[in-house]
Amino acid sequence: MPKAPATKSRKRVAPKKHVTTAIGTESLATGFVRADLVFDGLDHSGASFEARIFINNPDADANTEMTVQNRYAGKFHVFGHGGCFGDVGHCEVRGIPRPYDPRPAHPLTPMRKVVIATEALRREIKRSNGKGLTLTIVPIVRSGTVRCDYENVLKFDGVSVVTYA
């Protein structure tokens, strides 16, 4: 755990975890050589955090050990922007650029994170007996600024399982 900072700071609320609905595994090839958990539309505008992923363990939280027994699948890290340090409108994402808009997309355009979790997925697909995979994503804040919403640090549009034959 990070040491206490030298400067005083506001008391922080625990960040909210996320439990997905079951992801069906019928269409997944079983003989894959690699399997990824792909998070899309991931917000990175606020605090920096680690996100631990557990499969079919909805009770997992920040104190759950990252073990096979606890159905730990992997983790990703977000290097957050740290909140808005501009004037009004500075951090409003413009959305997908129009075909001939020459500006690159806004730096806060939500991102994609790929977690390679081949062995864990192989194991848990087998263990789940066709009942699907429910992911519990537990965020642990590592760093931030006075401009961060620590409680709602984990925000993403969706997650999918991608396998490679």
Added chain:
Amino acid sequence: MANRLTLRQNIESLELTSSGLVAFRDAVAKMQALSADDNRSWMFLAGYHGFPQFQCWHGGRIGLNQQALTYDLFLPWHRAYLITMEHTLRDQNAAAALPWWDWTSSGSHRVGVPLAYSTRRIGKTPNPLINGPVPEVRSGRVPGLPPSPARKTTRAPGDPEDLPTADQVNSVLALTDFVDFSQQLQDIHDQVHGWTGGRNGDMGTIVFAGFDPIFFAHHCMIDRIWYLWQLRHGVQNVPPDYMNKPLAPFPLTVGDVLDIHRLGYEYAQASSSHD
């Protein structure tokens, strides 16, 4: 002189009083002493990354004409940033070169931040590598943002054992596709930022990370891992549509930064577990 490649070295291989490190500290101290408005100053160059210019690349962005296709200039953009910083340092002291911080080393897993970046004084002189100057953030911007006077960066590093391992780096080096490699390396990079900054430390978020001198040693390690990957999987190995993309604000494209020798530098052959 002009034809020689600048040699970047492992910070842990340099004695605190070695000539290379003395020159590097001298250049950093001179840049830090310049006012924020001077475009050769520490604050001006740090300001390219996050506050106030926000030019850095992290994570994929949506590409033109392609709703789903993202591209990510994380590695080339930071290479351009490092070479610009290195040249600006050498303009202050021609013997300076950027060192890298191998956070997978046994030393780092024991003490965390290397001594060269954590020792408060070298003899009687304050060590410019422990922190960097941050300009004032004026009030009257977004409502609720407290004004912040000019200050120095801070760090609250985590447990040294939580730093990435050589195994993690080796498995990333084995990935054959550039985009895949870049995404996975970026995640390790993200982990080290959060670890080094800690709770409220500047390295922990994009907005102020570039002001902490250790930012450049961290990114030098990332750049070196890319270089090791290029030796294995091809120097020109990037998606073709990346080649002409500009690395603003630097007058370079992705194609310009692929060959580090063309950029004028080289990485020391370190006894390394990644080769």
